[in-house]
Amino acid sequence: MTDELPDSQGLQTVHQLRALTVDLDLLAAAFARRNRLHPTDLRALIALLDAARSGTPATPGLLGRELRLNSAGTTAVVDRLERLGHVRRTRDPDDRRRVLLEVTEQAMTLGQSFFGPLIADAVALVNDLSPAELATVQGFLTSMRALVARHHTAGPPGP
Template identity: 80%
Template sequence: MDDPGPGLRTVHRLRALTVELDLLAAAFARRNGLHPTDLRALIALLDAAREGTPATPGRLGRELRLNSAGTTAVLDRLERLGLVRRDRDPDDRRRVLLAVTERAVALGQGFFGPLIGETVALVEGLSPAERATVEGFLASVSGIVARHAEQAADG
């Protein structure tokens, strides 16, 4: 078979990595009685907390591309499992803020912690120039994927 070239080899590796990460996420979801959307919601809420951005049901729904009924169903499941809390915003009692519980963090760290630790060690072993190249590449690919996802959602 002909060599597909470095560009296609990289695309194939990214696709294979995506499949493996999806399978790993599905195993975590199954093990913890979660729907795949529940896991995506937890990740979105953890990202918001890390960024210091208030997480609201509306914001979560937009990120997950769910209507309000779908978002409520996800939040109800996660709350029932003790993985998410809904708190009133102390500055605006009409607004609900979402928070991931310590139980959810512990479950995630117990399952994904070793993978994250090994990946962090790998990245920290790179030179600053190599890290910059990897980070730039990943940011560019993320932009390309986001653009195509937006086009797919529109059409």
């Protein structure tokens, strides 16, 4: 570790990334509030949608790991989302002992109505990048996620 401050461009970029994160968190909080969701409920829906997109079976165990919740906390989230009609529990057709979680069409429509315009604009912005610019952005985002995960795993620094 060095005592030197990051260069001004690097620090400015970090501040822009932080500002974007805050803006997106505020937008997500507004959506959650408007739809009587806890912020964790929204994170759960996103995790379930990501699992579906990747073809990964979404189980309560997977959701708990993604949200870093114990089984009681995960059950509470799933119960809330099920009561609101956003998630349904089904039995795995290959293993009837296993419960699968699925985001309902109602929840997808609700999310699309709120976030759809932003997503469409973001996709258009990305589509305007050159292949080299896109590779740079994707590389940066991948590296940042790995960096954040590493710091999260390490925990706070000692005394």
